[in-house]
Amino acid sequence: xxxxxxxxxxxxxxxxxxxxxxxxxxxxxxxxxxxxxxxxxxxxxxxxxxxxxxxxxxxxxxxxxxxxxxxxxxxxxxxxxxxxxxxxxxxxxxxxxxxxxxxxxxxxxxxxxxxxxxxxxxxxxxxxxxxxxxxxxxxxxxxxxxxxxxxxxxxxxxxxxxxxxxxxxxxxxxxxxxxxxxxxxxxxxxxxxxxxxxxxxxxxxxxxxxxxxxxxxxxxxxxxxxxxxxxxxxxxxxxxxxxxxxxxxxxxxxxxxxxxxxxxxxxxxxxxxxxxxxxxxxxxxxxxxxxxxxxxxxxxxxxxxxxxxxxxxxxxxxxxxxxxxxxxxxxxxxxxxxxxxxxxxxxxxxxxxxxxxxxxxxxxxxxxxxxxxxxxxxxxxxxxxxxxxxxxxxxxxxxxx
Amino acid sequence: xxxxxxxxxxxxxxxxxxxxxxxxxxxxxxxxxxxxxxxxxxxxxxxxxxxxxxxxxxxxxxxxxxxxxxxxxxxxxxxxxxxxxxxxxxxxxxxxxxxxxxxxxxxxxxxxxxxxxxxxxxxxxxxxxxxxxxxxxxxxxxxxxxxxxxxxxxxxxxxxxxxxxxxxxxxxxxxxxxxxxxxxxxxxxxxxxxxxxxxxxxxxxxxxxxxxxxxxxxxxxxxxxxxxxxxxxxxxxxxxxxxxxxxxxxxxxxxxxxxxxxxxxxxxxxxxxxxxxxxxxxxxxxxxxxxxxxxxxxxxxxxxxxxxxxxxxxxxxxxxxxxxxxxxxxxxxxxxxxxxxxxxxxxxxxxxxxxxxxxxxxxxxxxxxxxxxxxxxxxxxxxxxx
Ligand SMILES: Cc1cc2nc3c(=O)[nH]c(=O)nc-3n(C[C@H](O)[C@H](O)[C@H](O)COP(=O)(O)OP(=O)(O)OC[C@H]3O[C@@H](n4cnc5c(N)ncnc54)[C@H](O)[C@@H]3O)c2cc1C
Numbered sequence: 001x002x003x004x005x006x007x008x009x010x011x012x013x014x015x016x017x018x019x020x021x022x023x024x025x026x027x028x029x030x031x032x033x034x035x036x037x038x039x040x041x042x043x044x045x046x047x048x049x050x051x052x053x054x055x056x057x058x059x060x061x062x063x064x065x066x067x068x069x070x071x072x073x074x075x076x077x078x079x080x081x082x083x084x085x086x087x088x089x090x091x092x093x094x095x096x097x098x099x100x101x102x103x104x105x106x107x108x109x110x111x112x113x114x115x116x117x118x119x120x121x122x123x124x125x126x127x128x129x130x131x132x133x134x135x136x137x138x139x140x141x142x143x144x145x146x147x148x149x150x151x152x153x154x155x156x157x158x159x160x161x162x163x164x165x166x167x168x169x170x171x172x173x174x175x176x177x178x179x180x181x182x183x184x185x186x187x188x189x190x191x192x193x194x195x196x197x198x199x200x201x202x203x204x205x206x207x208x209x210x211x212x213x214x215x216x217x218x219x220x221x222x223x224x225x226x227x228x229x230x231x232x233x234x235x236x237x238x239x240x241x242x243x244x245x246x247x248x249x250x251x252x253x254x255x256x257x258x259x260x261x262x263x264x265x266x267x268x269x270x271x272x273x274x275x276x277x278x279x280x281x282x283x284x285x286x287x288x289x290x291x292x293x294x295x296x297x298x299x300x301x302x303x304x305x306x307x308x309x310x311x312x313x314x315x316x317x318x319x320x321x322x323x324x325x326x327x328x329x330x331x332x333x334x335x336x337x338x339x340x341x342x343x344x345x346x347x348x349x350x351x352x353x354x355x356x357x358x359x360x361x362x363x364x365x366x367x368x369x370x371x372x373x374x375x376x377x378x379x380x381x382x383x384x385x386x387x388x389x390x391x392x393x394x395x396x397x398x399x400x401x
Numbered sequence: 402x403x404x405x406x407x408x409x410x411x412x413x414x415x416x417x418x419x420x421x422x423x424x425x426x427x428x429x430x431x432x433x434x435x436x437x438x439x440x441x442x443x444x445x446x447x448x449x450x451x452x453x454x455x456x457x458x459x460x461x462x463x464x465x466x467x468x469x470x471x472x473x474x475x476x477x478x479x480x481x482x483x484x485x486x487x488x489x490x491x492x493x494x495x496x497x498x499x500x501x502x503x504x505x506x507x508x509x510x511x512x513x514x515x516x517x518x519x520x521x522x523x524x525x526x527x528x529x530x531x532x533x534x535x536x537x538x539x540x541x542x543x544x545x546x547x548x549x550x551x552x553x554x555x556x557x558x559x560x561x562x563x564x565x566x567x568x569x570x571x572x573x574x575x576x577x578x579x580x581x582x583x584x585x586x587x588x589x590x591x592x593x594x595x596x597x598x599x600x601x602x603x604x605x606x607x608x609x610x611x612x613x614x615x616x617x618x619x620x621x622x623x624x625x626x627x628x629x630x631x632x633x634x635x636x637x638x639x640x641x642x643x644x645x646x647x648x649x650x651x652x653x654x655x656x657x658x659x660x661x662x663x664x665x666x667x668x669x670x671x672x673x674x675x676x677x678x679x680x681x682x683x684x685x686x687x688x689x690x691x692x693x694x695x696x697x698x699x700x701x702x703x704x705x706x707x708x709x710x711x712x713x714x715x716x717x718x719x720x721x722x723x724x725x726x727x728x729x730x731x732x733x734x735x736x737x738x739x740x741x742x743x744x745x746x747x748x749x750x751x752x753x754x755x756x757x758x759x760x761x762x763x764x765x766x767x768x769x770x771x772x773x774x775x776x777x778x779x780x781x782x783x784x785x786x787x
Contacts, residue, residue, distance in 0.1 A: 001403065001404060001405065001406055001407060001410070001469050001702060001706055002402055002403050002404070002706070003402060003404050003702075003703055003706050003707075004402060004710075005402055006402070009402070074402050265780065265781070269781065279777070279781065285773070285774065285777050286770060286773050286774075288777055288780075289724060289772075289773030289774070289776040289777040289780070290724065290725075290773060292721065292776055292777065292780050293700070293720075293721040293722075293724050293725040293773070293776060294696070294725065296700060296703070296717075296718065296721045296725075297696035297697070297699050297700045297721070297725050298696070300404065300699035300700055300702065300703040301695055301696055301699040303402060303404035303699075303703075304404045304405060304695075304699055304702070306402075306404070307402065307403045307404040307405045308405060310403075321691075321692055321695060324692060325692065325696070375681070375685065377688075378681070378684065378685040378688040378689070379681070379684065379685075379688075381688035381691060381692065382678070382681075382684035382685065382687055382688045383684075385688075385691065386660070386664040386667075386687055386688065386691060387664060387668065388664060388667045388668060388676075388678035388679070388683075388684050388687065389667075389668060389675075389676045389678050389679045390679070391679050391681060391684070392679070
């Protein structure tokens with residue numbers, strides 16, 4: 001057992017750290033702020049991703065032949081840690097980089113890889129993930145968005161997707177459709193790579209509780225999907241869906257949670273109430289310490305998961321544990337961060353306090369739903385790790401299969 | 402980085418499991434709880450398997466392994482709540498003597514420990530209600546000004562695990578007027594001395610009994626002093642950290658077993674025409690038990706590794722381990738009772754054995770609250786330059 005980093009891994013860290021010192025957006029290291037204006041923000045984020053891609057820091061986990069760095073799992077962990085340390089701007093093409101590209105690399109055709117991967121990396125083409133529908137969320141396999149061959153080598157797509165993150169800025173969609181409804185629910189699904197900029201597709205932003213509009217409804221009305229852009233085989237899309245879902249569960253945000261914790265700690269150290277620093281109040285000290293222990297536990301657990309995965313090669317159900325732990329930790333921490341604001345917790349953006357986590361706290365509710373809810377993760381652990389019987393409804397349906 | 406147990410660790414766990422199962426598994430704890438002394442026989446067998454020699458340095462006939470190796474073994478032992486002062490001896494006393502002892506002390510004690518001829522325990526509390534370090538009050542008075550000093554020990558220590566089944570107890574005393582861990586000195590006291598009396602207490606955990614340890618005026622010479630006079634405090638704190646991590650390793654093993662029992666029962670037991678594990682109330686509770694157990698296990702491994710390597714965050718990791726695990730694992734054992742319905746609330750089911758162990762462990766050597774205080778102090782001291 002060894003929790004330490006090798007010299008080689010430390011070199012990776014220092015290389016990245018030095019690169020970030022040089023290349024972080026101007027002023028970011030002193031004051032990490034995204035532009036308020038929607039369009040400006042998108043431009044800013046595209047620029048950032050291009051900067052990363054130019055020097056090989058966008059898809060570090062991709063194989064080198066596709067423009068990645070072939071980073072080991074431990075190096076990916078270091079990457080996340082360092083990005084969290086400077087509170088780096090998010091990668092706007094996160095879904096493309098972390099979910100879609102690894103799936104294409106695993107099951108796509110060579111032509112698809114050549115065509116799409118470079119532009120995913122540079123954010124020239126932004127991607128969205130078209131899984132959920134109004135009647136099919138946890139139960140993805142019950143989706144009804146339909147694709148039919150029109151005889152000219154094209155497929156016509158009709159239906160509706162919902163909660164599709166970034167669809168409003170996306171150029172391409174990783175779309176799951178039903179191509180045969182005569183069999184079981186998870187048979188007869190097909191995954192297409194679909195161009196968003198066409199007459200048959202329209203998007204409508206959904207207003208979220210934290211005031212952003214980052215996910216959308218997407219309508220397909222005789223939208224065209226090209227036959228050579230099927231991923232995997234026609235009617236055999238479920239395996240592809242599951243491949244992507246494994247990547248979706250197989251990472252952690254614990255490092256950015258730790259950064260928030262450290263910021264909260266600093267706040268509690270300097271902020272006083274009735275002349276006493278918050279951190280000297282027993283109730284607050286105890287809570288802060290418990291978060292500290294939970295973060296240490298989550299990190300060590302992640303290291304163990306990564307070590308296991310490094311050998312087995314595939315992200316296993318342990319990813320669901322990482323996800324469950326970090327989603328709940330993030331939520332509890334941000335909830336607490338708002339609570340310690342005192343009466344100012346009644347304000348959305350409280351001008352008096354240097355520390356404001358209100359919108360993060362609201363957003364945390366979305367995070368524990370997005371990649372499959374906590375209930376779904378518990379099903380995965382119960383059924384796939386502990387061998388408990390599958391519940392009747394989920395037998396052929398939800399994301400855990 | 403490879404944060405998994407090595408194949409060797411896993412092999413040790415496997416042999417330990419096979420051995421303990423062949424001896425009756427949790428029956429050993431049940432027999433011990435019934436008042437039988439199973440420790441003597443068991444210890445010979447443990448020594449035969451070299452388990453008593455794991456942490457003893459090579460030059461004294463041991464394997465020179467550290468906390469990680471021991472934690473792996475203790476996890477296996479904890480599955481069956483194995484009785485006996487293995488944590489006290491291998492995780493606490495041996496490293497103390499190894500790190501602080503004189504050459505004479507090492508060659509007196511360590512080879513006998515390795516051979517299984519000597520068991521040790523640790524006495525810190527003078528009072529069952531005062532927390533540490535305030536509860537360390539017993540004085541050791543220095544006699545005369547001679548070059549080779551003699552000390553006189555007098556008083557009663559309490560909450561000494563397995564004192565009646567050990568040969569030597571390391572006793573924390575105050576050798577000058579002091580507070581906290583300053584002015585603390587450690588003495589090795591033999592339990593079969595005429596001036597010493599051990600009395601079994603009415604312990605919550607019958608399988609891991611606590612004892613009173615009375616010393617009725619005992620004069621010892623310098624050879625009994627382990628480590629520097631007045632300066633044993635920081636070593637004692639580290640020893641207690643090792644003890645905490647070792648004890649938690651046992652609880653993790655028990656929790657792993659409790660999850661297993663719940664999962665097995667969830668697939669076998671039927672109600673309303675289906676296995677109860679299909680009900681998500683049961684399934685999700687069991688999944689949560691597993692996640693909490695894994696979190697505690699990760700902390701044990703990390704802390705054990707940090708203690709072995711003298712990492713700067715070793716004390717913090719030990720504090721995190723106790724504060725995270727104590728109440729969460731206690732809940733795991735309670736949930737195991739719950740998952741088993743009426744069956745769970747019987748003497749025959751193992752859940753209560755684990756539950757009692759967890760509860761009696763909770764405040765011992767520092768409550769989770771006290772450890773959270775340590776943890777946040779350590780964090781505040783280092784966080785700026787992180
Ligand atoms: C911020 C955000 C971003 C998202 N981005 C995307 C995206 O980019 N692309 C995309 O396709 N989707 C996206 N989603 C959708 C997300 O994947 C779904 O919301 C999620 O899978 C849950 O589905 P649902 O909303 O239909 O809820 P439902 O499935 O209807 O669930 C409602 C409740 O029932 C529970 N439940 C459902 N089934 C079970 C079961 N078998 N066992 C126990 N409990 C169950 C759930 O846990 C939940 O509490 C996003 C969601 C959010 C919040």
